[in-house]
Structures are given as C-alpha cells and as structure tokens.
Amino acid sequence: MIMYFTVRSSPAGIVGTASPRTSKPAPGSGHTREHERPSGHCAGAAAGPVKRGNAGKVSRAGTRAAPRSSAHSPAGRHAGADRWRARLPLISVCGMTNWAGAARIAAVAASIVLLSPALPAPAAEAPAGVADPSSGRNPQQNPPQDPQRDPRRHPTRDLRWGDCAGVDDPALRCAEVTVPLDHRRPRGRTITIAISRLPATDPTRRHGVLLTTGGGPGGPGVPLPSSLAPLLSPEVRARYDLIGFDIRFVERSTPIGCGQEVEEPGGYWVRTATPGSLPADAAEARAYARDCVRAAGWALPYATTANAARDMDAIRAALGEEKISYLGGSYAGMLGAVYAVLFPGRVDRFVLDSPVNPDNAWRPYELDRTPAFEAGTVAFAAWTAERDTVYGLGGTAREVTDAVSGLIRRAATAPVVVAGHAWTSGELGTLLVAGIYDERSFGLVAAAFADIAAGREPYVPFPVRPLPPAGVPGVPADNHTATNMAYRCGDGPWPRDLRDYQRDLASYSARYPLFGPANANITPCAFWPRIKDEPVRLPADRTPGVLVTAALRDVAAPVANSRAVAAGIRGSRLVTVDAHTHAPYPAFGDACLNGQVDAFLTTGTLPPADVAC
Template identity: 85%
Template sequence: MGGSRRVLVAVFAAVFGAVLAAPPAAAARAADSAVAASQGAASQGADSAAAERSTDGTESTEAAAGGADSVAGRFGRQELHWGDCAGVADPALRCTEVAVPLDYHRPNGRKITIVVSRLPATDPTRRRGVLLTTGGGPGGPGVPLPSSLAPLLSSEVRARYDLIGFDMRFVERSTPIGCGQDVEEPGGYWVRTATSGSFPADTAEARAYARACVRAAGWALPHATTANAARDMDVIRAALGEEKISYLGGSYAGMLGAVYSTLFPRRVDRFVLDSPPNPDTVWRAYELARTPAFEAGTAAFAAWTAQRNADYGLGDTAQKVTDAVTGLIRRARTAPIVVAGHAWTSDELGTLLVVGIYDERSFGLVAAAFAALAAGREPFVPFPLRPLPPAGVPGVPADNHTATNMAYRCGDGPWPRDPRDYLRDIASYSERYPLFGPANANITPCAFWPRIEDEPVRLSANRSPGVLVTAALRDVAVPIANSRAVAARIRGSRMVTIDAHTHAPYPAYGNACLNGAVDAFLTTGTLPAADVAC
C-alpha cells in the first residue's frame, strides 16, 4: 500500500500540481530601470513588439536572438535578489522575482512578477547551465519542483545543471488571480457532467463563472496564454544571464516547452518534453479526443479489480466493478455520501476515479477507497481532492488553481460560442462513451470567455535542435498520439516510449531504459539515432 500511495500522490502532483497580489516593488522597480535604460529601443512600444513576430505567429530570428532590441534583452537587465522561497521548507532552494510585461505587445506598460527558484548544480566545475521546469495543469506550481525533482534525477544530471523552477504568470506566487470562489473545484478543474435536462443549468453556471472571472481578474485574462508563459521563460533566461536554456517539462509543462521551442528556437539547448499535449489541438478538440482513453483506462482498472474481488468486493467481472463505481458516483450526484463527517460529492468521486486510472500502480488504492465507501467506511485518500492554497504564501486566492486552469485553457485556442454545438457533442459522445462523454463534451465557461488578441502558436519545423519526447504507450491523461504529433512537428526530434499505463514517466516511473536515454541526452547532448521503444 505504501508504494501505491506514493504513486498516486506523484500522479496527482504531476497532473494538477480574493485580493490580487500587486507586483512586488523591488522587481517592478528593477524592470522599470531596465526598460528606461533602453528607452530608445523600446520607443516603438506595441508596434516594435508586433514587428518581432513573423506571419505564422512565431518570433523572428532577431527577437529569438534576444538582442538589445528584444523584450527579453531589455528585461534581462534587471537585478535579481535571491532569498528564501515562501512556502517551501528546503533551505537550499532560493527564490527571486523576475518582472515581465503583462502585455508583450505593449512592453512599456504594466509589469507583473514571476517568482523563480534555483537549486544549484552539485558540481560547479562541470556545470553546463540551467534546467528549467514548471508545473502541469495548467495551473500547477513550479517553484517547489526543483526540491522534489532533485532526488529523482541522476547524479550526473544534478552535477551539470542548476534546477530552475517557476510559477507561471497568475499561478500561486506569480501575481496570482482568482475568480471569487471560496474553494477550488475538485482536482482544480471546472467540469460538469451533463445529465438528462441539466444543460440549461450547466450553461447558466458556465456563463456565471466566466462573468465572475471577468469581474475578479478581467485585466489578466487576455494575457493568460501558453505563448505568453513561453515569453516569460525567455525573460527568465535573459535575467539569469544564460544564452540558452535546457528544459524538463511533464504533461502540460511539456507543451509549454514545445511552444517555447517554436517561438525561440535559437535559445533551445536540451529539451525533454514528457507526455506533452499537442498544442495544435488544445483545448476543445483535445478534451474530446482523449475521451476514449479515459474509457479504456476505466476498463483496465475494472478488469484489474475484478480479478481481485476477494480483496475489494466490487464485483467479479469488469462490468460489475464499473457498475459499482459509477453507481456510487451517481448516488453522490443525488445526495453526497456522508462518511465519518465528510460529505463525498460526485465531483470528488469522479476526480478520485480519473486520477486513479492515470497509473496502473494506483489501482489498488482507488479500488480500496471505493470499496470502503460502498461499505459505509471512511476511505483512505492520501491527497486532497481539491487543491489547497500553498501554506506560507500570502495573497493567493482560494480558487487560484481552478481560475488559472480555466484562464489558460480558454485563452489558448478557439472554443465554440454557440451552446447548440455543445448539445450536439454531448449527444454524440454520450452515446459512444457513456462514462466520460457527458462530462468531456459538456459546455464550459470558455464558451463565454473574453476573446483573446493573440493567435494560438502552432508548432513549426524550425531552427532549434531536436528535442527528446518521452511518453507511455497507454497514457490515459495525455494519449500517446499527442506526444507523437509533437515529435513529428519539431524537426530532428526523437521519441522514447515505454509500454506502460502511466503518465509523464520520467524520471519517477523508474524505467531504466527510459531514464538512461534521457540522462544521456541531458549530459551529452546526443539524441538517440532513432526512436527508442523501451
């Protein structure tokens, strides 16, 4: 049980990871000074920023080079002051604030603050540079990640890189936003399951949530995009004094790395993209396309549990297990299941199932939890089903994860605006995928979100060196087709896959073949001669 507990906690952390905080004065003043020093180059304002973009939405060669005329070049001159990291117990991890433009088309306007953490390389004599990372989600924090990642990396990788974490714009420490909710949604995701006759209420709730977000954080929403997060990464690079960066990103963070490689190909050193969503399909098409994987993951969980009916008592066939679990979720939808003083809602139980089916090593823990609920006993769930604000970090709204997740998802790509489109999808997907179709196809606040100025970034064959893409063949969270598409679009890339039912396997899954290939790339820069099937 101890092993499955660790697995489930790791999976939850990888996937999910009020008063708005003003940009800290020190970082804002530093940015103002840096911009003022380059006022002549910056005088074109929005026009110069627009000129740095090519017609396909990628940064031009000149902008990617980070010269004096680029936004990163100007903002990279700010002075960094390293100190303790709020809410992080590791004293070796140090943090600083990096000021970036709220709007990259108007770099002389308002600044916001990105909090960056650093864990130094263990051997300064062999240090190669920095290895950036951040949380998944989108909406998961990245500042604490170097401390949790370091013990999992090989000693050779640790010797060569400073591990750099950062909370993306509007996430936790980095100028956080909220939408006025008192608590997070289960899992930190706004999801509603369509039931008979529920669509009018679901639509009204989605519209109300979007309006609440506009009231609370309307100034930020147009600027919450993966492309802007990638631009922030390049400012971080420049502020750290690095010509290039290496990167390790899992799940959504892998997608962020892919977007960076398109926008700033000349700044890419060694990039590892672990189970990335395909940015060309996010987010509506992506959510619909992964519905079959959710159903397949549930079927695998049900078959595994049925073979162990003596242990869990949920049924001796996969169908009986599925009926038992979905029956509990439907029961909780009618009225929460109260056990040991906690009222278990259908959304919480659905989140427990979804997180559980992400990794086959967690099947036993999830089966035991549902078996306990079926018997009226308190289940053992070793993580909060609703993300909690970070302890010791003031000013983070109670619903920050949900708010930022929705902001990035709604801002990154087109969503249908006509509710009738969702009704058609609900009918189609509910028939083919009865377990998850009614939720994945349902309307969301993105149908009513403010329109975003920037066009989504499409991956392109570019001048960056090839990246290494890793994935599990039976990934439920981000189906393997996504990783294959990303690898195909970035010229010269290679893939390393494992035949496993898990998500974001490097390095925590512990596959020696996979970890060895990634470690070799990070330490030598040599990609495999061909794709590797571990």
C-alpha cells in the first residue's frame, strides 16, 4: 500500500502531511527478494490499466512499463546524519485499504465541488485561544440512532445499469442510487451514490450480494469488484454478486473538494510539529478548514460514517435485498461495524478486515497507533541493515534510519532531482511509510531509497500522490484530501483548545520522536463546522456475530482495534495472523486466515472460538 505526504521545510526540520492509499499485495508469503521488482497497479487510482513510469510518475495508457534494471551496490552512509535520538520526526498516515489485483504496494486514496445556494455554508469554529475563522456557527444536533426503517422511505429510483466510467472491465456494470443528503429529512435535498456489480459466477448457488468499498476514508469502491474478484475463492465468487460503491462525496458519488489545486500528498492533511510551530500550524489548519467551508460547506455536516452506513442501507433497498453481506478492510471495516450497530436486522455475513475501532475515531486512533509506527520503522530499518551489502543504507537500524531521514530532510530544503524527477520530502515520506506498512515491501522501498540516495533512477510501482480517476469527469483535483478530512473531522470530537495539542505534543514527541510530532499535532478538524449527526459507537448487542480479521503487527490499524470491534459486536470471532501487514484478507495469502473467511462466507457459520493462524 502507499501513502502520500506533503512536507514543508522549517528551521527545525520537516513538516509534512501524509495519508495512505492502500490495497493488498498479491498472495504469497515471505519477504520480497532484494532484487525483485514486484508488479502491480494502484487500486482506485485508476480503474483501467495504469502505466507506471519511474520516479513515481504515472501515465494512464497501455500497460505498466517494464522496470529498469538496477544493481544495488552499497550507496554508503549519509555523512553528517543526525544521531539516532535527534533524527527527523517523520510523518503520520491514515492507513486505509483497497484491493488491487496483484499489487505489491497498494494505494488507497480518498477524495469536486457542487455548491448549492439553497444551503448556506456552515462556519468553522475556532479552538479556544484561536481566532474564529468565520462569524457563524452550526449548533450540534444529535439525532437518535436509526430504527429498522422501512426501505421505501429511501428516495431510490429504478436502477439503470450501464458501463462504468473509467473502468476497463466490460463485465462490471454501474448504476446510481439516490439518497437524502440528510437522512433525517428523507424528502429534502438528495445526492447520488455510485454502485457497481459483478454477478455471481454460479446463479444456481447464489446466496446474495457482498458489498465492498475502499478504505481511507475516501478510497473509491466502484472499481473494487474487478480487482477483488480474482483474489476470492471460486466458492465465494459462485455465491455472491460483488457490489462496489463510492461512499458519499467520493469520486463518482456527488464528489466534493475544498478548492485546492492539488491533493495533499497522501490525500490527508497533517503537519509535523517543530518547536514553537503550533501557532503557525494552527493558522494553516484554520485556513484549510475555511477553504473547505467555502467550497463544500453544504456537504460537510453530512460527511459522516453513520450517513455512509445509511447510504449502504439505501443500496440494499435499491437492490431489493432483505439483508446484505459485506467485506470491508481498514476504514471500510469501521463502516461495516457502524452499519451493524444501526441496522442489525439487515446484517448477513460481515467480514471486517483490520477495522478501525469506531469508538476511537479519529483523534484517539491517531494517538494510539503512534507506537506501532515507531515499531514499524525499527523493523524496516533492521531488515534493511541486515542487507547492507545490497542497499548500502547502513549496517545498523540506527544508521538506516539516519540515512533515510537525512534524505527526507535534504529534500525539505530543496527537492532531490533524480533522472528528471524532483523528489520532494513528502514523496520520500511516502516511500518510507510504504515500507513500514508491509514486510513484503521492505526490499522494494529500501532499493528505491538506495537508488535515490545514489542518484539512480528508482523503480516505484505506485504514484506518490493521489491520482484523479481516469475517465471520470467532474472530480475536483483535491477530492481525496477533502473527503478524507471531512469524514475524519465529522466522525467524532476533536479538541478545540490549543492547550490540548500542546500537552499531547509534549507527551508524544518525547516518547515517540519519529511520529509523535505529526500524530499529536493540530489539524483542520479543530476548526471544522459542527456536525449534524451523532457518532455511532459500539456495542452492537442485537447484531449477528461478524468475522473480524487482523495481522498482529499491523501498523496502520493496530490489532487492538480489531479486538475491540470483535468484542463490541456480540457473538463475533477474531482471526489473526502473525504478520507485519495490513488488512490481510484475501491478498496476503495466508491459507489459514483465508480458509476461515471463505468458510464463513460460504456457509454462514462462524468458528467456535477465536483463531490464531
């Protein structure tokens, strides 16, 4: 999987943004060999074949170019690298998931502006001690949690299936479902949700529909059935129509933007704090929130996972199904958990793969996973150090980390130009986080850093910035960033007092010097409009048990999230695999874990107890 960063330089170091766009690697086991150049494309970044150039550059025609051969002779240590304890604070990411065929490192993306004079733009509220970015405020409204509603109340229309824009798969058909902007006002303004369908391979054994969407928040889901289908077992494919969908405001589903000309690298706004930078970071965050209110203020109060779950139920009703099955990884797993709370009677067979715990969305989640990012960096650096004769980045984990962070720091001052591509510090941060997310990417990422450090053209089989969907008109340039931030800011409370951020920064930066300065820093959510929804929390006591899967050394969504979700949905089971990866089903290829999921999807029977693979 991949992340995207934006990084600006400061006297004290690097300030950056980051967010992953993720998908799963191809089935297999073990590390990528040092000289192996794995193939793949970026799920959601392009629906059809994507040609990847070198240095992270991507074109959208033809097939992926064959990688350039490159010998990885030792590149030497970075002279003058800072000491281990003084090394560069790195960047936070929002690890989310798409499945991308045989991609070794995947892309999640999050992310057009439809303004409406009928709905005034809500104002963003400032934290205590910071000037209010605008004069008006939206009061908090807390609607009750959903009853089992009559699906006829959803303003759907007859589905008209046709070609899928930007998807090079004639078997995949697409349609739109009309839903209320505000589900508490079903006769009010409406938006459209794009869905796709890949029919079950054996109609005589068809069980129903299996919905899926991208992670993020903000990863597209419409193309997913095409990339997911080859990874599923024949027994599962025989039984389900695969239904993909873009959650509200993403790409094909009434998309929004915040008026920015480009994506934040990573599709996620974050800045790494440096000593004394909090006021400047707060000002930048406030300005971004103000821009979002101006561009998409009509939509922001309704960009929540709870509303996305209500849209899911409208999809169910439009398809004529009494119940739905579901497969969702990372953020999409959280979406499935929220649906289970709101619509327990509509849940059939739900697989939540490395879900984010909705009770921790999103500020606690970022803080809680900071130790995992530190540990993931150490694991990557140690693995690379053991192969110093191949990569030449250092013979110890400390030396590797110093070499990599030194290169990022150098790019913060001026981009590192290699083979005509100017590598920014944010793009290099993207490479690093790709390495720490999945043990099978260690070799590819180490090779890329070694090449760049030595002035050689690297092989990078994914875009280092989110890409607009090919062949889908009308999507704003910053759709991924806008939707990612809208959901993150809308799903739960964020501190609005600068003193809270000061305390967190002091604590987390001291304990976790690599990622604490980013994960604990202020974001635009501190200035976001009040949301017209109440966050949905566990437990789900009336829901049938679901199957939760996870990797024990997951960096993006640490296994504690999966354990909490499994415990919060009564009767659920947890299947774990001892691996350093994210959202392992189905592409990680573990026979034990995949077998448990396949058995549940084909029979509906959960294992009698939790399973450790």
